[in-house]
Amino acid sequence: MKNSGERGRKAKRGMQVKLSDVAKKVGVSPITISRALRNPEIVSEDLREEILRTVEEMGYIPNLAARALAGRHNGIIGVITPALHQYGFAGLMIGIEDRFRGTEFTVQYSSTLHHAEGEAGLLKSILTQKPAGVIIAGAESYCNLLPLIENAACPIAHITDLSQEPHRLVVGLDHYAAGAEPTRFLLSRGYSRIAFIGRGGDVRSRRRIAGYEAVMREAGLFQEDLIIGGDAPSRIGLGRELFSRLLERVPDVDAVFAQSDELAFGVLIECKARGIRVPEDVGICGFNDLEFSPFIEPSLTTVHLPRQDIGHRVADMLLRAIHDEPPGEDRVDCGFSIVPRGSTR
Template sequence: MPRKQRRPRSKLSDVALRAGVSAVTVSRALRRPEMVSPQLRERIDSAIKDLAYIPNRAASILASSRSSVIGVVVSSLTNGVFADYLRALHDMFQPAGFQVMVLNSRYSPLEEEKAIVTLLGQRPEALILTDVDQTPYARELLEHAGIPIIQTMGLTDAPIDINIGISQYDAGSLATHHLIELGHRRIGILAARLDSRTRNRVAGYTDAMKQKGLHDEALLEWSAVPSTVKLGGELFSALLSRCPDLEAVFCGNDDLALGVLFECARRGIKVPEQMSVVGFNDLEFAASSCPALTSIAVPRHEMGRLSAEIVLEIIRGSGARPKTSRIDLGFKLALRDSTRMSAQRGLKV
């Protein structure tokens, strides 16, 4: 079968001819649609669709000094933690006429650096990041980008521009103190990836345990591989074989915690009667698991919404920045059925 001959790529002049207007009018309709009548815009849009015309963004950016693009770098495209966050960004930016361009750093500072270079090459009007620990080169680029830079999820004492997040350290400490206050003493922790947020949660756990004289390195079980429900069960099994007197476990995220609940069910370990379990992030399934999972609730949607709100105010509103460059949104303990006051310490396995 002979190959179908490709049609040449349509040009701006082709659109102008099809719509019966000048090339200048088409260009104006693409860059500043509010300056063209609705009827004329409809004719031009119809011509664009008929010809499958793709506007030259580079030329448009040079002409208007505006890209209408917001760059976003997230740590993962598969982790449910970022779903609410990205939804909030899209819900805020798209009605305002912006396109959200999302790249994935895969929890790697070097991959994040590459993503930042790529996005800055697109001349975005703002850049939003889901981390606060950039490489020195990435930080240098961001400090001289000349656009709003929003670092989110965690908190830093040295924001590049604006920082919106929570103290991961304090959250880890709160989860641990909750288990201590329930009377547990042999409290383990499961961690995966060991990105900066996880490391801060582990530090909060470690210091809380040290304050009460309960710290034991044997109670820490971690892996550098990506976090999964399956991994949660595997890490819990390894920890339990080493520490059979384990009474409670704090998991660095809800995926790991769900794996612990499944593994407890397989082993006949009653939760919370014999094992208290705390997760982190309070994903949607946490309230529906069996038993319902106690977890640290992080305001991810609010983080995304506020980031977009501030960016829009800077680039399309009054231009005013928030009074403080570091905004702590706080967190809370979503208390459910997977934790309970210790009746007797120690688990026979």
């Protein structure tokens, strides 16, 4: 015959453990448990250890909605990115996670899948949950976001283009320069029919296109047909497709500045399939300096971005704002560098 204790445990199976259940087990008030979970340093070490042990044993999960009602925020850091699956954003996420790991905050990611029309709705949805703060990691367009940003009850930090965006709490780089300098580099290596391929819909890409175009016009080499883009996210297959379309329009193209290393890798694969020599016939420069870029053959010339450092800096900036600490710099330029490798002369 089963005892009443076993029956009691079975009856509770599937029921959510409440804060009051933890408090009863520990022998203190629910408010003491709540305060100890938010600020562990306010209770003694022995009590803190007992509370944490009981929380783990009972499987207590804090109610974020209740936490938001009781205080200024629910402890969530909302991060909005254009795409979670792209390699270029992985380094940013690692940097952000590094800084919030071990804090009272939980990072929650959301993706717009590069749809500008969905950005405002997504940000509004996050803000209604009373987050501690938000990081917008590369918006497609800020036009629809500005009213929400200006009236938000929490700090919002941005990873974006520094050459024109007026927001506070911004970390990033000058994307106009990041389009101009690689173009100058390719010209210096003897290339002249330099194409620009990639998405043109978001703020950063538009600024890089503007930088590329300015340098090509200055050199007297600009041609509209040398710019070719697509609405799909950067993928290797898209790189092959865009380069094939480019060759139909400009058969004598001699260099490609691709807006991601994935696109550049696709261009390289298409060149090999067509018997086009790289870098002799066509030079290729990517963007992002992803992990595989030094190891393909030929190794990929690219633009290096300190993605993990950008993640660190934006998280640090947001943490200071959340805690009402002096902001320090509220616009941080992390810069970029060109990494010459085997895919260019």
